[in-house]
Amino acid sequence: MPGEKSVTSDAWATGDGGHLTKTQRDLLRFIAGETAVNGGVRCTKRELADQFGRNVKTIDRCLSDLRRRGFVEAEMTFDERGAQVASTYRAVLAKGA
Secondary structure: OOOEEOOOOOOOEOOOOOEOOHHHHHHHHHHHHHHHHHOOEEEOHHHHHHHHOOOHHHHHHHHHHHHHHOOEEEEEEEOOOOOEEEEEEEEOOEEOO
């Protein structure tokens, strides 16, 4: 669509001029690829941390920032007892880039 930029671009910059960290770019590339192929990726932050060789807290901060900036959306999933299990992450298009 006109005025939208695919999240698979290597030139990710936020509207405030800030850039993404290497870990954020790696996560976003992975999530964007899974979104394109499977409609998203369902996994835990621990699984992402293991896959990218990072700490769970680092992954949590990166995902929180990507969500805040509008690059990623997350859908929480709960088991029958109400405990949160793996979330589904999807990449979204950055508008105006």
